[in-house]
Amino acid sequence: MQTQTHLPLKIAKLVAGLGLAAMASLAMAQAAKPNVVILATGGTIAGAGASALNSATYAAAKVGVDKLIAGLPELATVANVRGEQVFQVASESLTNDNLLTLAKRVSALAKQSDVDGIVITHGTDTVEETAYFLTLVERTSKPIVMVASMRPGTALSADGALNLFDAVAVAGSKDAVGKGVLLTMNDTIESGRDVSKNINIKTNAFSSQWGPL
Ligand code: DAS
Numbered sequence: 001m002q003t004q005t006h007l008p009l010k011i012a013k014l015v016a017g018l019g020l021a022a023m024a025s026l027a028m029a030q031a032a033k034p035n036v037v038i039l040a041t042g043g044t045i046a047g048a049g050a051s052a053l054n055s056a057t058y059a060a061a062k063v064g065v066d067k068l069i070a071g072l073p074e075l076a077t078v079a080n081v082r083g084e085q086v087f088q089v090a091s092e093s094l095t096n097d098n099l100l101t102l103a104k105r106v107s108a109l110a111k112q113s114d115v116d117g118i119v120i121t122h123g124t125d126t127v128e129e130t131a132y133f134l135t136l137v138e139r140t141s142k143p144i145v146m147v148a149s150m151r152p153g154t155a156l157s158a159d160g161a162l163n164l165f166d167a168v169a170v171a172g173s174k175d176a177v178g179k180g181v182l183l184t185m186n187d188t189i190e191s192g193r194d195v196s197k198n199i200n201i202k203t204n205a206f207s208s209q210w211g212p213l
Contacts, residue, residue, distance in 0.1 A: 039083075039086045053156065064088070065121070086105060117173075127183065135193045159185070162187075
């Protein structure tokens, strides 16, 4: 026969059961989403300035990758995301050693079964060179998506957040498998092999003679 003293225990068991069910459904939801690693190297996409009205005066490579991810909770709707700060520099300062370090980290991650795609945040000044270099040396069909921005996150109409969201969505997409190194900027996906920076004052700075993919 049940007594009232058993009721709290019953409720506790029920709550524990619901908790486990919630944890199980959370785990299933996470398993359904691709795992994307963001390798951060600096650039304007990690830049910060004193005035929202001045998008041209700022310091590049100031905001860490964890802060970039925390500032964009929408990323969790398209992928399970984690970040690694590989460097924190303006891309004109990247050295050949830096490029080798980055390429080795990309290769190592691409071999991991728990990584579906890789995003690399980068400065715009040399992102086309890095994208071309990675095109030559990486041997994986997993998406490798470069991303940059023309305005720091502190500026009005900053373009980094959307570019980063697009990069993560592309890196986690099965449609991007086997497409080589890519660059997402300004609502477009470009081939990392062919893309160039063609203007330095607009958010549509990157294009290739073949057009976007
Ligand atoms: N100096 C640039 C760089 O880091 C800024 C940019 O990202 O546009 O490449």
